[in-house]
Each structure stands twice: as C-alpha cells, then as structure tokens.
C-alpha cells in the first residue's frame with residue numbers, strides 16, 4: 184500500500200523546488216578512486232519550498248510516524264499483567280520483556296526514524312503490469328505501524344528493504360526510485376533521489392553518503408545503517424548457517440559490518456538466537472566500550488560483549504609470559520598435550536569389583552571392567568561424561584548377574600549399586616576426577632609430567648619455555664598468565680563440553696593464538712561465527728598468517744573468506760603513506776582504496792626532543808572540529824600525559840568517552856587498535872616500532888597507529904623515521 188500520496192515519477196521531478204546542495208559534499212561523478220556511483224541529486228530545505236513539496240510531505244510522514252511510534256510505546260506500557268501472569272516469576276519475566284520492548288521502541292533524539300525510501304515499480308511478486316504503481320516504503324531502524332497495523336516505517340533488515348542497499352542502475356531489483364534523507368540534528372532537512380530505472384541519468388556520487396562518511400567523530404561508534412554498502416550488505420545478510428570471515432584493511436568497516444550482522448541475524452532468527460545467544464568478542468575493554476552503543480541504537484539490547492580473556496576467566500590472571508612461552512602455550516599442539524595429560528589419569532583395572540548386597544556378593548571381573556573402560560575411551564564423549572557413565576555400566580553388569588541368578592532388580596537397584604562404595608572406589612581409581620586448573624598447574628610445574636605427555640609433540644626447548652621458573656604451590660597462589668587461562672579453558676572443555684552459542688562475532692581476530700581460536704570455536708561449535716580481521720594489523724607474536732589456518736583452529740574449515748577494500752575512515756594521503764609499510768608487514772595484501780572525498784591533511788613534522796612540539800600539535804588540532812587522538816608508544820604516555828595536563832589540556836584515557844568539551848584522548852599504541860579519531864597526532868614512530876619485540880611487529884603496530892585518523896594526521900618526530908616509511 185502506498186504510504187504517501189503516490190505521484191508519477193515525472194510529476195515528482197517537476198514539482199521539486201529544492202536546489203542541489205553545494206556543500207559540504209558536492210555531487211560529482213564517480214571517479215576511479217572508488218567513489219560510490221549513483222544516479223542522484225540532492226534537494227534541501229529552501230524557504231521557497233511549497234507546502235506540498237516532497238520535503239514537506241516527507242516531514243509530515245516523519246511526524247506521523249513519530250506519533251505512531253509513541254502510540255506503539257504507550258500500548259506496551261499500558262499492558263496489564265494481572266490476568267496473564269500465573270505467578271510472580273512469570274510476572275517478573277513478562278515485566279522485563281515489556282521494559283525491554285519499551286526501550287526498543289524509544290524515539291531516540293538525534294536518531295532519524297527513517298533514512299530512506301523505496302518506490303517499487305510494481306508490487307513485489309505482483310503482475311508487473313505496465314503502468315501499475317508499486318508500493319512505497321520508508322526504511323528505518325525499526326518497524327513502525329499505524330493504528331490499523333499498516334507499516335509507516337519498515338525495518339532496514341526486512342527483505343523489502345534489501346534493495347535500498349543493493350539495487351543499482353544495472354540491477355534495479357524492481358525499484359523505480361531510491362530516496363536518501365539527510366538530517367540536521369533530528370530534523371529532516373534534505374533528500375536525494377536516484378531513479379534507478381532511468382538510463383538517462385548520469386552516475387554520480389551520493390552526497391548524503393559522502394556527508395555521512397565525512398562527518399566529525401565525537402563520542403562512541405555509531406551505526407551505519409543508512410549507508411551500508413552493497414559489498415558490506417552481502418556480509419551483513421549472509422545466512423546464519425555459515426561462518427563468514429572478512430579480511431579488510433583499516434577502516435573498511437569490518438567492525439561496523441560485524442555489529443550490523445548481529446542485528447540482522449537477531450531480526451531474521453529472533454527465536455532461535457534468543458534461545459542460543461549471541462556474543463561479540465573484541466580485543467580489549469576500551470574497544471568494547473567504544474562499540475557498545477551501536478547495537479542498542481539498532482534496538483538490540485541482549486547481545487553480550489566480551490574479550491577473549493574474559494571468556495576464559497576461570498582463574499585470576501596476575502602473571503605475564505615472555506613471548507617464547509606464550510607462543511608455545513598458544514600453539515594448537517598444546518591441546519594434544521592436555522588431552523594426553525588428562526587421559527593419563529585413566530587406568531586399566533587389575534582387580535575385580537565386588538559389590539556386597541545383603542548376604543550376596545556380586546563380582547565383576549577385571550577383564551569386563553577393562554572392556555567398559557576401553558569402550559568409554561573409544562567413544563567421543565567428554566572425560567567427565569564418561570566418568571559419570573562408568574558406575575552405571577558397572578551397576579548394569581551387576582544387575583545382569585542378579586537377573587541370571589533369578590532376581591528381578593529394577594532401576595532403583597541399578598542406581599543403588601552405582602552408588603555402592605565399592606563401585607565408587609573403583610571408579611575413583613580407574614577414572615578419577617580431574618580439576619582442569621590443577622592439571623595445567625602440574626604440567627607447567629612438573630618437568631617429568633610435562634615431558635611424559637609432550638613426548639613427540641613439543642621439543643625440549645619448547646618444554647623448557649613453558650615450565651614455570653618457580654613451580655606454583657596451589658591454583659590460588661599461582662601467577663596465571665592469559666595464555667595459561669586459555670589452557671585451563673581447553674582442559675575444562677575436555678572434561679565437560681562448553682555450551683555453544685548461536686552466533687559469535689570475533690573482531691580483530693588476527694591477534695588470536697590458535698588456542699584462543701579453539702576457545703572461541705567451542706563457544707560456537709553448534710552455531711556460526713563472523714570472523715573479522717586484517718592480517719597486516721596482527722601484533723602478537725602468534726598473529727594469524729592465513730585465514731584458512733585460523734578457521735581450521737576455530738573448527739569452521741568451510742567458511743567463506745570475503746575481502747573488503749573500500750576505506751571509509753582514512754584519507755587518501757594518509758592511507759597511501761601507511762600503505763608503504765604493507766610490503767614489509769603483509770606482502771600480497773592490497774592497499775585500502777579510500778572513498779573519502781575530503782583529502783584531509785597530512786604532515787610529517789620534525790620537532791625538537793621533548794613533549795613541547797607534541798603538545799603544540801595537539802593544541803593546533805583542538806582548534807578544529809571533532810575528536811583528537813594523541814597516539815604514542817606506551818612508555819612515552821606518562822611523560823606526555825604530564826606535559827598535556829601542565830599545558831591545561833588534560834587528556835582522556837582510551838576507555839573514556841569523548842564529548843564536545845573533552846575531545847583529546849591520549850592513547851597508548853598498544854590500545855589504538857579498532858579506534859578512530861578525527862585528528863591524530865602520532866608521536867615518534869621509531870619509539871612505536873622500537874617498543875615491540877621484533878621489527879615486523881613494530882611496523883605492524885605503526886601501521887595500526889597511522890590508520891586511526893578520519894580527517895587528518897600529524898606525525899611528530901625528533902628521532903629519524905623508520906626507513907620503511909621512505910618511498
């Protein structure tokens with residue numbers, strides 16, 4: 184059903200009185216640099232616009248949609264639970280659901296209710312008869328309907344919304360007109376039309392899209408729902424059944440795509456994922472803090488976010504590893520060492536089990552017990568499950584004997600026999616309980632135990648690397664490292680299966696060790712994953728070398744690997760400069776092609792030693808609009824923090840949110856990954872490189888730091904620049 188009075192396309196074009204928008208993003212033909220080709224013109228608010236002009240009508244529709252949304256919210260708020268909830272538990276659950284629903288229906292100030300419109304040529308699936316006017320849909324963050332239940336805004340994730348992201352002049356997907364809306368604050372102030380089926384219109388770049396890409400960045404990450412690109416949309420809407428892996432350079436939208444994919448999957452498979460759960464994994468808490476508002480803004484409030492470290496936190500991590508130890512501990516061969524060490528606890532019986540019941544003794548001979556143990560070892564069930572099954576097997580053997588001698592025991596007798604002290608003692612001896620942390624503690628403390636189970640798996644040198652210099656006395660007192668916690672998690676999974684979620688998004692995946700991939704993989708063993716990363720940004724000693732290998736560790740060998748190459752963050756000059764490092768850090772990877780039109784600014788500035796030059800650069804950039812990030816080698820951060828504070832520019836830490844008043848963040852290089860700022864001062868590249876254990880890792884860290892800027896970058900240096908940055 185048309186939602187606005189439909190007017191024929193030609194008539195609409197005639198009555199439009201707006202003028203093309205000249206700034207900030209002029210309409211221009213798509214160039215070879217990768218501008219986004221559209222057939223478009225922008226119309227904005229103008230005093231001469233007649234009351235019935237399209238913009239006025241769209242505003243009226245927006246106002247009506249807002250009223251309808253309010254009515255939907257009021258309907259939910261007015262729900263009376265007294266009759267429906269049978270008890271207080273049900274009532275509490277329902278109340279929570281209602282609260283969530285009310286929150287999801289909030290009309291967020293500054294978040295447009297719709298951002299696009301599609302005019303179909305014909306009713307989808309209809310006859311397609313000449314002259315038939317198709318329906319018109321406004322596309323927004325959530326579904327809004329009027330009092331009759333007719334849609335006023337369609338959820339961007341609905342199938343009819345898909346052409347908004349994918350339709351092109353080449354394949355209009357049945358769409359006659361695609362309209363994008365521009366907002367200033369919460370006000371609808373502009374629109375831009377593409378007549379997809381009109382071959383006469385020239386290709387141009389979408390000005391509204393450019394405006395969105397180039398907007399200043401202050402505060403946490405925002406959603407990109409109005410401007411998802413076709414190649415991004417393909418990943419966002421990929422089916423729930425398969426795992427997708429995305430390789431993409433800095434600023435190609437991997438994080439954005441991953442988050443929108445979760446929102447899409449929750450829409451398309453709401454019930455299933457409500458049961459099984461979804462999880463977003465990021466590299467550290469400040470990153471998670473930066474992205475945490477994207478999903479709630481899309482109406483999704485139930486997605487858990489976690490770091491890998493938090494995921495495996497069965498012990499308190501208070502220690503660190505030297506790189507050689509961490510590399511071995513993160514190697515997938517450790518899984519085999521753990522498996523062997525665990526199953527070494529199982530022994531084959533030499534004695535029979537004798538169960539005394541009343542005046543009778545029942546004897547299960549050793550060879551029969553051995554058969555049971557061997558059979559359980561052969562089955563692919565967890566150590567703990569087998570341990571639980573063994574007493575029942577023994578009891579069953581006793582029951583068979585009872586029946587043979589004329590007794591008629593029932594299930595209760597079998598349970599009682601299984602709990603018999605003789606059976607319990609036998610099980611404890613044959614298949615003893617194992618605590619995962621104690622198992623790892625012994626492996627890392629006892630050279631003989633490690634040697635026995637790592638025989639033929641780890642070299643002597645590797646064994647020496649992982650052994651603790653001072654063996655720990657207890658699980659509590661051990662100074663566990665992050666890599667140790669992953670080993671404990673692996674051992675725990677060998678004993679008891681880790682529950683699987685429905686879908687996991689793994690961001691900045693390139694930094695995970697094989698053992699960490701396994702830890703994530705078992706959390707989506709019966710679900711699927713979205714793996715996002717950039718091989719060039721891997722800065723751990725065990726960084727991913729190939730996605731195929733990583734996917735195998737994750738247990739998702741069949742996943743498709745997609746590549747994103749259009750860059751939405753970094754200006755052309757800056758990405759060109761950073762890309763000089765690519766041949767040294769990830770040969771074979773294509774440089775990102777920036778789609779930003781604003782060239783931004785880029786300067787490499789020699790400064791005298793000491794913080795004065797850096798402080799001056801920060802002050803200079805604070806004179807511009809948007810956020811400023813000062814990125815420096817971790818060791819230089821305290822000195823720079825003091826200098827900035829003394830200069831009256833007290834900086835925020837990377838976890839703290841930038842605001843209009845506090846726009847300067849001091850970011851240690853080790854935490855810069857995934858973040859972005861309008862303007863960046865990068866302090867002393869040689870120190871960033873020098874802080875890493877090897878040159879390649881150092882250059883990769885530098886690549887990450889060089890690619891955080893949205894509008895401009897000043898590189899300040901007193902020491903010579905790393906030679907690899909020379910052309």
Ligand SMILES: Nc1ncnc2c1ncn2[C@@H]1O[C@H](COP(=O)(O)OP(=O)(O)OP(=O)(O)O)[C@@H](O)[C@H]1O
Pocket residue numbers: 395396405406407410411412415431432433434435436437438439440717720751752856857858859890
């Ligand atoms: N289609 C789009 N429209 C508008 N902005 C976009 C689009 N895609 C990405 N962006 C913006 O580009 C910036 C970079 O995106 P994102 O952080 O997701 O990139 P990334 O590939 O994860 O980068 P990195 O490798 O540095 O972590 C973000 O501000 C994001 O909102």
